[in-house]
Amino acid sequence: MSERTVREARRAAVVGAGAWGTTFACLLAEAGTPTTLWARRDHVAAEINAGSNERYVPGRRLPEGVSATSDLGRAVEGADLIVVAVPSQSAREVLSPLQGGLGPDVLAVSLMKGVELGTGLRMSQVLTEALDLPAERVAVISGPNLADEIAARQPTATVVAATDEAVAARVAALCATSTFRPYTNTDVLGVELCGAIKNVIALAVGAAVGCGFGDNSKATIITRGLVEITRLGMALGASPETFSGLAGLGDLVATCSSPLSRNQAFGRHLGQGMSVMEASRASRGVAEGAKSARAVLDLAAAHNVEMPITAGVVAVVEGRATVTEINDALLARPRKAEGVNAAPAEGAGGTDPAN
Numbered sequence: 001m002s003e004r005t006v007r008e009a010r011r012a013a014v015v016g017a018g019a020w021g022t023t024f025a026c027l028l029a030e031a032g033t034p035t036t037l038w039a040r041r042d043h044v045a046a047e048i049n050a051g052s053n054e055r056y057v058p059g060r061r062l063p064e065g066v067s068a069t070s071d072l073g074r075a076v077e078g079a080d081l082i083v084v085a086v087p088s089q090s091a092r093e094v095l096s097p098l099q100g101g102l103g104p105d106v107l108a109v110s111l112m113k114g115v116e117l118g119t120g121l122r123m124s125q126v127l128t129e130a131l132d133l134p135a136e137r138v139a140v141i142s143g144p145n146l147a148d149e150i151a152a153r154q155p156t157a158t159v160v161a162a163t164d165e166a167v168a169a170r171v172a173a174l175c176a177t178s179t180f181r182p183y184t185n186t187d188v189l190g191v192e193l194c195g196a197i198k199n200v201i202a203l204a205v206g207a208a209v210g211c212g213f214g215d216n217s218k219a220t221i222i223t224r225g226l227v228e229i230t231r232l233g234m235a236l237g238a239s240p241e242t243f244s245g246l247a248g249l250g251d252l253v254a255t256c257s258s259p260l261s262r263n264q265a266f267g268r269h270l271g272q273g274m275s276v277m278e279a280s281r282a283s284r285g286v287a288e289g290a291k292s293a294r295a296v297l298d299l300a301a302a303h304n305v306e307m308p309i310t311a312g313v314v315a316v317v318e319g320r321a322t323v324t325e326i327n328d329a330l331l332a333r334p335r336k337a338e339g340v341n342a343a344p345a346e347g348a349g350g351t352d353p354a355n
């Protein structure tokens with residue numbers, strides 16, 4: 001990609017003024033790019049223009065370079081970097097008014113961690129379609145990035161992935177600050193799959209915690225969850241290195257261990273006996289894993305990949321099984337060797353009702 005097409009952004013827009021969208025706008029502004037947030041609601045835009053976003057970034061003063069509007073067209077006007085941070089399942093609809101209207105120099109970035117229901121598309125693919133952009137102009141950012149900690153300026157690393165290394169490097173330069181350190185990667189597929197599926201695994205870890213189980217159970221689900229992510233990623237052509245990197249193991253560990261994680265909290269509520277509706281109401285933000293689990297499982301089925309933990313999460317969020325039933329079913333599965341592609345051990349007993 002030419003120097004002209006990846007030149008420095010003069011202005012950025014962030015579509016979605018939730019926890020991560022607002023925090024990321026602050027990073028861009030701190031790194032030197034004035035940034036306009038699109039907020040769904042007028043009063044949130046007005047509050048951001050007055051210097052705060054108490055619901056999503058409580059107790060923080062937003063920097064000078066951050067402004068907001070509830071008019072999507074105005075938010076993206078003149079922006080050569082468009083970052084998207086709305087719940088995954090609403091991205092296509094939110095972006096539809098922008099289709100075909102963006103200039104040739106625009107780069108788009110997905111901060112979202114989900115897979116679209118019905119299409120099985122990753123968020124970079126949704127952005128490519130919805131914004132009518134060539135795939136090489138779409139980057140993704142994923143990693144152990146709990147927004148609250150980044151807003152508190154705690155040291156954090158992330159991965160900026162784009163098929164064109166120059167685009168990844170440009171986006172990384174635009175969001176790098178003294179506390180936020182981006183690494184680049186050209187494995188967009190692997191980075192996105194890791195981000196979406198770790199939410200499903202965090203939900204499963206939360207469910208175990210809600211049942212009162214301790215660190216052995218958590219570590220088991222994290223480790224076998226990584227096996228599921230790796231299996232599907234390898235089947236789809238991701239790079240093996242990605243799974244042990246920041247977007248893979250890094251984000252899995254952060255999300256599954258943190259009480260700040262909405263996915264983990266959602267699972268915890270289910271494990272404590274709440275219904276899906278009650279868990280959803282109790283959540284303080286989007287729990288992407290609850291929706292993406294079905295899309296991930298469908299993708300796995302289409303590629304003949306076994307994902308028993310993901311299947312268990314789907315069964316629970318679709319109301320077909322309780323957490324206790326899934327726990328029992330997972331433990332009763334046929335014994336097998338530990339590797340990513342291992343088949344059931346010969347003579348191993350058990351069934352696999354989670355699938």
Ligand SMILES: NC(=O)C1=CN([C@@H]2O[C@H](COP(=O)(O)OP(=O)(O)OC[C@H]3O[C@@H](n4cnc5c(N)ncnc54)[C@H](O)[C@@H]3O)[C@@H](O)[C@H]2O)C=CC1
Pocket residue numbers: 016017018019020021022039040056085086087088090094111112113114145146147148284285286288
């Ligand atoms: N919060 C975090 O720590 C991180 C979040 N992410 C990802 O970023 C994405 C956004 O997450 P957050 O900002 O945390 O979510 P959030 O729940 O804090 O905010 C979501 C934003 O989208 C808006 N929104 C909700 N439903 C909508 C709809 N149907 N149409 C249009 N706008 C809608 C809300 O008004 C809000 O402004 C998710 O995919 C999440 O997985 C990724 C890394 C870190």
Ligand SMILES: O=C(CO)COP(=O)(O)O
Pocket residue numbers: 113143144145146147199202251254255260261262263264286287288
């Ligand atoms: O993606 C995240 C951390 O990297 C945020 O996780 P939750 O969406 O579960 O809060």
